[in-house]
Amino acid sequence: MTEMATRDVAGPAGSRNASRAASPKGGAAPAAGRRRRGRGRGPNTSAWWALFFLAPTGIGLGVFYIWPVIQTFYYSFTSWGPFGGHTFTGLANYRSLLHDPALSSAFLNTLWYCLLGLLGIPVSLVLAQVLGRRGRKGVSVYRTLMFLPVITMPAAVAIVWRWLYNGDYGLVDELLSKVGIKGPYWISDPHTALIAVAIVGIWSTVGYNMVVLMAGIQGIPRTYYEAAELDGAGPVRQFLSVTLPLLTPSIFFVMVYSVIGSLQTFDLIYVLIGPTNAALPQSQSVIYLFYQDSFINNNRGYGAAMAFVLMLVVIAVTGLQFRLQKRWVHYG
Amino acid sequence: MRAHKIAALTASLALTASVAACSSSGSSSSDGGQVTLNYAIWDQTQESAMQKIIAAFEKQNPDIKVDIQLTPYADYFTKLQTAASGGSAPDVFWMNGPNFQLYAANGQLMPLSSLGVKTADYPSSMVSLYTYGNTLYGIPKDFDTVGLWYNKALFDAAGVAYPTANWTWADFQAAAAKLTDKAKGVYGVGATLEGQEDYYDTIFQAGGQVISADGKSSGYDSPASISGIQFWTNLIAKGDSPSLAQMNDTATIDMFESGKLAMYWGGSWDAVAFAGNANTKSNVDVTVLPEGVKRATVIHGLANVVYAKTAHPQQAEKFEQFLGSQQAADIEADTGTVIPAYNGTQQTWVKAYPQYDLQSFLDELPYAVPYPISKDTAAWNALEATDLTKAWDLSESAAAAAAQLSSGMNQALAKEGS
Known part of the structure; x- marks a missing residue:
């Protein structure tokens, strides 16, 4: 308007x-x-000025993002000594990737993180719908509270959740015991560790998704709702037939963003689970394994190969999402 | 228009300058004749002692300033190795046994032969730990042994006599069973999944070994070593220790300090933390470890080392020398944090906390076994964590986990070469 x-x-x-x-x-x-x-003084000067103003970002992007990607690709064909220095080993790293049982289970775990992470989207949608209305009392307080986890450091988030999840003294099990359920050792039990990590992951991204979806909802022209109301549609019908279809571009964005985020889960696992945890094999992600191999075991070349394969997976999954979106995303 | 241009230019210059500023924060800096050294340590409880030593050093050397870099142990060596790979490790830093040979063999440490260190001033086991290829690379800072810490109040409540220097494994196991009171959430002992304080000690007490004397093969497959592991897994299976999941959620030392564990196998370095905690200040005491097939404890110690590529070798050596002096050892002993390695200063440490029988840690010296290491200790330490986890959570027998660990460790040792 x-x-x-x-x-x-x-x-x-x-x-x-x-x-x-x-x-x-x-x-x-x-x-x-x-x-x-x-x-102005002609198009040439303007192009130079454009380059000049793009330079800080462009150089930063080149030095800190693009050049490391090229380097990583090269290093994935090398083997490293404990304090640097590397020798070219051809495809050896990629060959051992194929025979690494830890890697295949880490990929499976990562897939679970992606799927569970998607459950956060309906939650964010409901929150966006409820907190998106203007004029409700205290609505900005709740919006702030929901957004707070997004701007909190993941390590701090994980430490607090470690306390909450504690099987003997944690608040989560304490609350469960009030309704007669004996809660598990959430982060130490191989059956629950992955779910426990995923819950924290959802909790810390719901605020971001909510803001994106809220902006999407507010961008839907009022006239559609007026028309729907004239046709006798109630709030639920309006949500399903007007809001949801016209929100699909925002939902699609949130989905792509959430999947890429889940594919890169690391810090939560590092702090919540830790290395001498019986649940580690059932909850470690590809990036955790990458960290373990490149920085603890000092297999930098192998780690580079792993990172490169993960990058290809991210590109493939995102590409697939872009193909599939044609079937369900409506650009009003 | 002109004003806009100037503003834009200034802004982009400021950006460039801040990027340049980022890259110049190297390992050390000097201005106006004063040199700043970086000193990396990992133990927060020792930070104030180190601060006092630095203050004394700076007083004697006004042109040298020393900054402490404190990194928690879990990340210390990951960070150090990454920094060393990039040529920017701290000038002087703490080193431990498991990592020493890796750094010494790869030329990361400065040889100290020119410093004229009197090796007779330190325990010979510590000097040999930090000697590689007949060259001394580190001056011993402290040493530690493991003792049996116990909570007197819980022993009194259960009517069990306090542990003595004559205890055997059987005495220990019987007491652990009697002290366990699950209704109150109290356990006899915490079977921590930790080598130095727990299963290395019992493996040695059972007559087994972790690594062969020549450092070329694993000792985990021997029946004696397996019984050293079973010592702990049996306690978990019987319920006299919390489960691995419980100990993962709450660290055993925290359980001991909050009165949920009657006994805790801990190092001499724990004295300072226990003395600083109201719950354990006068409630706990310590004695020697119980006797298995024979008596044993792990002895280990840290050393201060100098980075081979430091920008200020002379100043770093000066600081290194001071850290190895009797004056530094006395400061350390007074604070009671760790047993100083400098011979003759150990009694000061024993007297730092008279409420604890700290002499026990020194009484163990005659039968103390050096901490097991090889050139790439970290490689098989990682295997210990993964394989023994399966024995500790009772999903596999101690023998099966040990067999798996032994074959993995032999492969890792074969990779080390000579």
Whole structure:
């Protein structure tokens, strides 16, 4: 609504933008470009300025993200000494990946983290719907409370949850015992450890998902609801037939984001589970195994190969999601 | 327009400058003649003692400043090895037995032959622990043995006589059973899944070994070693110790300090923490470990070492020398944190906490067994954690877990080469 208003007021500017959009590649028409920028000194200077302002981010991206990816790819074909220095070993690391039983179970665990992590989306959706309405009393307090875990350090979160999950003195089992259930040793029992980690994972991302979905809900034009109301749709029907379909782009984004996050689960496992835990084999993720191999066992080359395979998996899973989204995401 | 440009330029320059600032925080720095050394340690309870030693050193050497880098033990060696790989390890740092040979063999430590260290000033087992290829690489800082800590109040409540220096395994097991009171959540002992304080000691007491004398093969497959492991797994199976899951949720030392464990196998270094806790200040005492087939305890100690690639070798050596001096050892002994390695200062430590029978830790010296190490100790330490976990959570027999550990450890040792 407000967006429309400003565009209407800035009428001339709006039409100038429209003329720009009409030329196929933005600045391809130099005459139009010069006229548009008015005070400028030609397209070349403007390109240089653009590069200049992009440089800090661009250089950072190159040095801290892209170059390490290239290096990691190279290192995945090498074997490392305990204090650096490496020799080229060809495909040896990838061959041993195939025969590593710990890796296949870690991939299975990671798959479970992804699936359980997706359960957080319906929860966030309900929260977004409830806390998305304006004017309710104390709504911003609850929004803040739900968002707090997102900005809390994962290590701190995990330490607090370690206390909550404690099988002898923890609050979770204490509450369960009030209703007559003898709770397990959540993080030390191989049957529950993975679920316990996943619950903390969901708890700490629900706030982020909620904010994204809330923005999505607020972006749905009021007119659809008015039309639905005229047709006699109640709140539930409105939610199912208007909100949900028009929210699918936001849900899709949250889903992609949540799956990539789950594929990279590490810090929670590192702090919650720990190395001398009988439940570790049943709960360690690929990244945990990567940490174990590259930094504890000093198999840097092997770790690099593992990281690279995980990167391919992330790309494949995300690609698959983008293919499948055509079937269920509606861009209103 | 002009003002905008200037503002933009300034902003991007500021960004570049802050990036450059990040990269210059190397291992050490010097300005105006004053040199700052980094000293890495892992034990928080010893931090104040180290701080006092540094204060004394800085007083004698006003041009050298020493900063402590405290990293919890769980991450200490991971961080150190990563820093050393990048050529930026601290100038002087703590070293322990399991990691020493890895660093010495790979040229990460500065040889100390030129310092003129009088090796007779330190226990010979500690000097040989930190000697590699006939060269001394570390000056012994302290040493420790393991003792039987017990909670007097829980013994009184159960009507069991306090442990004595004559206790055998059978006496210990009988007492553990009598002291266990599950209704109150009290256990006789905590069977911690820990080598140095627990199963290494019992393996040695049973007449077994962890690694062969030549350091080339595992000792876990011998019947004696297996009975040393069973000592603990039997206590868990009988319920006289909490289960592995319980001990994973709450550390055994925390259980002991909160009066839920009657006995705890702990090191001489625990005295300072127990004395500082109201629950254990005067409620607990210590004696020698019980006797199995024979008497034994693990002896181990730390050393201070100098990083081979330090930017300030002279200053680092000066600090190293001071750390190995009698003056430093006396400061350490006074605080009662650990038994100083400098001969003649140990009695000061014994007197630091008169309420505990700390002499027991020194009485064990004649039969103390050096901590088992090899060139890449960490490789088979990781196997101990994974394989023995299966015996401790009772999903496998001690013999089966030991057999698996032994074959994995032999493979790891074969990789070490000579």
